[in-house]
Each structure stands twice: as C-alpha cells, then as structure tokens.
Amino acid sequence: AAGVFGFSLSASATPEATAESIKNFAGGKEPAMGGDLTLTTPEIAENGNTVPIEVSVASPMTDDDYVESVVIYAEGNPNPDVAVFHFTPMSGAAEAKTRMRLAKTQNVVAVAKTSKGQVFMDKKEVKVTIGGCGG
Amino acid sequence: MDNIKPRVKVPKSASAGEIITIKTLINHPMESGLRKGKDGNLIPRQIINKFTCEFNGKSVFSCELEPAISANPYIEFSAKVTEAGTFKFSWLDDDGSVYETENKIAIK
Numbered sequence: 459a460a461g462v463f464g465f466s467l468s469a470s471a472t473p474e475a476t477a478e479s480i481k482n483f484a485g486g487k488e489p490a491m492g493g494d495l496t497l498t499t500p501e502i503a504e505n506g507n508t509v510p511i512e513v514s515v516a517s518p519m520t521d522d523d524y525v526e527s528v529v530i531y532a533e534g535n536p537n538p539d540v541a542v543f544h545f546t547p548m549s550g551a552a553e554a555k556t557r558m559r560l561a562k563t564q565n566v567v568a569v570a571k572t573s574k575g576q577v578f579m580d581k582k583e584v585k586v587t588i589g590g591c592g593g
Numbered sequence: 594m595d596n597i598k599p600r601v602k603v604p605k606s607a608s609a610g611e612i613i614t615i616k617t618l619i620n621h622p623m624e625s626g627l628r629k630g631k632d633g634n635l636i637p638r639q640i641i642n643k644f645t646c647e648f649n650g651k652s653v654f655s656c657e658l659e660p661a662i663s664a665n666p667y668i669e670f671s672a673k674v675t676e677a678g679t680f681k682f683s684w685l686d687d688d689g690s691v692y693e694t695e696n697k698i699a700i701k
Contacts, residue, residue, distance in 0.1 A: 507663060508663040509663075535661050536627060537660065537661065540661040540662065541656055541658050541662060542656060543654070543656045543670070545654060546653060546654065548652070548672060548673055549653055549654050549670065549671055549672060549673065550613075550671045550673030551673075553671050554654070554656070554668065554669065554670045555667070555668070555669040555670075556656075556663075556668050557662070557666070557667050558661050559625070559661050559662070559663055560661075
C-alpha cells in the first residue's frame, strides 16, 4: 500500500520541531506533565490511517476558570500539527475525541492552556503496525 | 465538493444544566497533499480545516484540523445545555465550501 497516503514521501517531523511549537503555544511557559490533562491513545494501532485519540482536562469550566485550548502533536509525522481544540464555558467539559493519522510508531503529545494561564502536557507512545499513509 | 453530507448526533432533550455529548462526522477524503496520484504527481491538499459549533449564536466548541486528521473526520465533544435552542455546526473546506447543519434541543 506504499504511497496510499504518501506520508513516507517527505521528511519526518522531529521532537525538536514539536518542542518549538509547544513553546509558542505555551507562551514560553514550561508545561506541567500530566496532572489535570489526560491524553488517551491505543498502545498499539494496527492501522495508522485511523487512530482514535481522546483528550480530557479536569476543569470547573466556569466563566473565570476554564480550558481555552488543547493542541495535539504527532512527533513522528511529516508535519507534527494534528489539531487544536477550542473550548468555552459552554462546552461544560474540556473533552474531545477524534481520529488521526500516524505515519509510524511515535509519541503523541497534548498540551492544554487554561484561562488562568496554566499549561499542562501529556504524552503517549503509540506503536503503529501499518503506517498511516503507506509508511 | 459534491456529495458531502455532515452528520451529527445530539440528544432531542436535556435537563437544564446537563452536559451532553455531541458526535459529528462528515464524509470527506481529507486529502493530505503528501500523496502521489497514478500519474506520479502529488495530489493537492484538500481538507476540512475548521469545525465550529454554536448554540443560540454563542460559541460552544471549535477546532482547527490538519492533514493528520483521518478521512471522514469524526469529532466528539461536550456542551452544557442551560436553555432550549439550536445547535449550529459548520465545517470549512480548503476550497472555500462551508457545510452546515442544525439541531434543536428541548429542556426536559
């Protein structure tokens, strides 16, 4: 299935590129690992074309204390950006699920930012059996 | 693009203050721009790059999507329902198209 999704055609992103993006997102703050943010991924993804992921941040989600955004990165994809979720107090809970492409076995990183300026991070390794994208 | 049909699952009613789960899916190839066609040339990128959900005109949830999101993008999130009203969902395509759908919800 080489070339079906073509991620293998270009250079992979690096953990360094992801770290740079996180720095920009966090406004220079050092994110606190784990804690209020939980990233849930499968340990092993047989098909890298559609890997379910879930983010959940413990937060009161009130007008003066809520999670503004959560960004997802895939360190080993050609482009580490995956998605940015924007929440509001009307979200009720800072939770979202989607499905993503992973070119190969790699770390997936989630970073959350709250209205009070707190920054949280979580990271999970996903082993990919068949690369999303013919990798 | 033709034949793009958004689908959403929203409860018909909720108690005041209840946090509900909303599930959305839109059929779309999410062409990454990194894939070669039969002729050996790259197929241009064409994805859904943004999704928004509003309730009675106010933002509930939105997200920006990159080519790393799977084909037929599925998005699930929460909403706190304090009054009866209408959820409006929009998906923005790279080609400028906007796909929209609406769902009403009542208070139990």
